[in-house]
Amino acid sequence: MKTLDLGGLGLDRGGHLLVRRALAEVDVGGRVQVEGADPALGVHLRAWARGRGHGFEPGPPPIVIRTSLEDQRWSGAVAAGDAARPSERASASWGLAARGARVEAGLAPLEFPLATRDQIWTDDAARLYARAAAAQWDPETAIDWGAPFELPDAVETAVVQVMTYLIENEVAALIVPARFLARIHPHFREILQILAVQAADEARHIEVFTRRALLKRPAPGLSTVGGQTSLRTLLEEPDFALASFLLSVLGEGSFLSLLWFLAEHGPDPITRQITTLAAQDEARHVAFGLSHLQHHAEREPGLRARMANAVEQRFAALQHTAGLNEEVFDALVLLAAGSWEPGAIARGFDAVVALRQDMDRGRRTRLARLGFDAEEAERLSSLHTRNFM
Numbered sequence: 001m002k003t004l005d006l007g008g009l010g011l012d013r014g015g016h017l018l019v020r021r022a023l024a025e026v027d028v029g030g031r032v033q034v035e036g037a038d039p040a041l042g043v044h045l046r047a048w049a050r051g052r053g054h055g056f057e058p059g060p061p062p063i064v065i066r067t068s069l070e071d072q073r074w075s076g077a078v079a080a081g082d083a084a085r086p087s088e089r090a091s092a093s094w095g096l097a098a099r100g101a102r103v104e105a106g107l108a109p110l111e112f113p114l115a116t117r118d119q120i121w122t123d124d125a126a127r128l129y130a131r132a133a134a135a136q137w138d139p140e141t142a143i144d145w146g147a148p149f150e151l152p153d154a155v156e157t158a159v160v161q162v163m164t165y166l167i168e169n170e171v172a173a174l175i176v177p178a179r180f181l182a183r184i185h186p187h188f189r190e191i192l193q194i195l196a197v198q199a200a201d202e203a204r205h206i207e208v209f210t211r212r213a214l215l216k217r218p219a220p221g222l223s224t225v226g227g228q229t230s231l232r233t234l235l236e237e238p239d240f241a242l243a244s245f246l247l248s249v250l251g252e253g254s255f256l257s258l259l260w261f262l263a264e265h266g267p268d269p270i271t272r273q274i275t276t277l278a279a280q281d282e283a284r285h286v287a288f289g290l291s292h293l294q295h296h297a298e299r300e301p302g303l304r305a306r307m308a309n310a311v312e313q314r315f316a317a318l319q320h321t322a323g324l325n326e327e328v329f330d331a332l333v334l335l336a337a338g339s340w341e342p343g344a345i346a347r348g349f350d351a352v353v354a355l356r357q358d359m360d361r362g363r364r365t366r367l368a369r370l371g372f373d374a375e376e377a378e379r380l381s382s383l384h385t386r387n388f389m
């Protein structure tokens with residue numbers, strides 16, 4: 001018979017760990033004699049042993065007899081897939097378990113609507129997440145908020161108007177991935193991680209654009225029905241693939257051009273810094289959208305038709321709205337012009353025309369990467385919302 005000496009250690013201070021270890025070293029039916037100085041040892045040991053289905057003899061010294069009940073507890077356990085590679089379909093019976101963990105039988109199923117690999121996965125997921133995590137920046141220290149600058153009143157107003165527009169677009173870009181995040185089975189943890197960091201990116205964008213808007217003014221500018229109606233169609237898209245397509249590939253793709261434009265033409269150093277940093281983040285959001293949609297499109301031949309249909313439907317829904325409002329368009333022209341001088345306004349106007357061409361080129365390139373032919377890409381790009389996002 002095996003003997004275990006607990007010395008002064010009671011079961012109320014961790015002694016059960018040693019008892020369990022000793023029991024694991026004997027076969028079922030084997031006996032472990034437990035010695036120790038704790039006066040409550042016998043009482044505690046009896047309760048512990050009975051609670052786990054082990055036999056008990058009061059002694060002294062008390063003896064615990066190993067039964068197989070504790071082993072049986074894990075005999076019905078299932079593996080939550082393979083730790084190294086996500087399964088084709090994640091089971092509701094795995095719940096929140098780590099990928100590859102053993103899940104005790106009897107867990108109530110936890111349903112996640114997005115639970116198949118084809119719908120959400122990309123083999124780039126781990127790499128994209130690591131890149132995003134490494135590229136986080138602190139708005140407080142990454143931006144030189146105290147940089148001195150003086151702008152004509154109307155140019156400052158234009159900057160504030162553009163920031164106001166950016167903020168509401170960033171809010172939509174935060175809400176859409178955050179909503180889908182909660183619907184994806186946690187077995188695909190890299191996808192959850194990517195979307196969580198993406199939401200954190202958007203939170204930073206909202207912060208820096210708000211700080212710039214309020215740097216010299218007590219309140220932001222104007223929010224239009226046309227702009228908000230466009231964003232609303234993104235919030236209302238229930239399908240993950242289609243929402244990613246409209247938001248990340250077409251919307252954030254177009255926004256990349258806009259942020260580069262502001263990084264180049266921004267009339268003050270802070271506007272240029274914040275849009276440069278935001279553009280770096282947005283490039284990752286676009287890359288993830290493209291990556292999982294490419295993966296998805298290879299496996300679902302009908303996806304491209306559904307994507308085209310989503311663009312057409314959104315176009316129809318927004319047909320009677322103003323699209324990119326005059327307020328933002330004019331603000332972009334003035335911001336790029338930097339002054340009211342007619343020659344400067346002409347240059348600003350040309351820059352905004354070039355911006356729209358750049359957006360269109362970018363959309364067509366990305367559509368081609370998703371397998372659309374040039375003609376279809378041109379048509380779909382032209383139907384994209386005039387609000388840019």
Ligand SMILES: [Fe+2]
Nearest residue numbers: 170173202205
């Ligand atoms: Fe953003």
Ligand SMILES: [Fe+2]
Nearest residue numbers: 173252282285
């Ligand atoms: Fe984004």
